[in-house]
């Protein structure tokens with residue numbers, strides 16, 4: 414797959430996950446085979462307003478800049494913006510492209526700007542942002558057109574099937590967005606109404622693929638290589654994005670790469686799972702400091718340890734832990750077969 418000039422050989426991508434796909438998570442996904450990653454969603458308005466702030470914008474004060482931070486070794490990657498006002502999204506995109514905004518923590522600009530038209534959360538759609546844009550195709554196209562005009566790097570869009578089952582419009586909307594200059598469309602085959610329940614309807618992804626010339630990435634319910642194979646076969650998509658399937662399981666990308674290249678896949682040993690889980694926790698603490706890092710590593714560790722003997726008790730102990738030392742001991746005890754009885 415190619416997004417403008419950016420080659421993504423096997424089309425294997427990590428989807429954006431607010432509160433999850435920070436740079437530690439993206440680095441893990443990358444290490445095991447994700448060829449392209451997307452940041453957590455970033456408010457276009459917040460990024461713009463920080464530039465007007467009278468007080469200095471420092472790394473400690475800003476909540477927005479760390480979400481948009483890109484390291485050189487992460488490329489190719491996208492920073493995802495959300496917003497419903499074309500001028501704010503376009504302005505935020507120019508800030509990201511120039512990498513000269515106040516508070517930036519980026520070593521380099523992102524390769525791509527992605528625009529969120531899929532978020533179902535009430536506080537986002539209440540502002541007309543995220544999946545609410547699917548209800549206003551003219552405005553949605555204008556957000557894309559103004560952003561494409563404002564930057565040289567490619568602009569892509571992530572959409573859902575539609576707002577609800579009576580207003581499935583992904584194929585028509587995708588066509589408008591492609592005409593407005595989008596370089597790729599990712600389709601999550603659920604409606605806003607479904608949130609994350611039920612099954613993703615992959616026939617919508619196929620309909621989008623048939624409606625546009627630009628690359629289409631299929632998303633929704635890929636949890637193993639067989640799902641990915643079916644996604645390609647049933648939809649004709651150019652690439653795939655995995656979100657929940659990567660939580661506590663960066664090896665899914667190794668599995669997908671092995672399948673794409675016709676190689677045998679060997680799942681990680683328990684030992685490797687423990688080691689990578691702890692490495693992930695350490696990465697979070699290093700990046701965000703002990704207090705935030707420990708709070709955030711709890712959910713990741715419970716994903717990594719899911720299904721292991723004694724994991725439920727270990728998870729409870731991790732919830733109470735307040736230092737990395739305690740967390741290491743809990744994981745070590747679990748590994749050594751102590752089940753916290």
Ligand SMILES: Cc1cc2nc3c(=O)[nH]c(=O)nc-3n(C[C@H](O)[C@H](O)[C@H](O)COP(=O)(O)O)c2cc1C
Nearest residue numbers: 428429430431453454571601633634635655656657
């Ligand atoms: C916790 C969580 C956070 C998410 N955050 C974002 C986001 O910031 N931007 C976005 O476009 N989609 C977001 N999504 C949607 C996912 O990218 C993806 O479309 C959805 O989970 C379906 O894919 P999956 O079946 O592989 O999980 C999020 C999903 C979850 C579960």
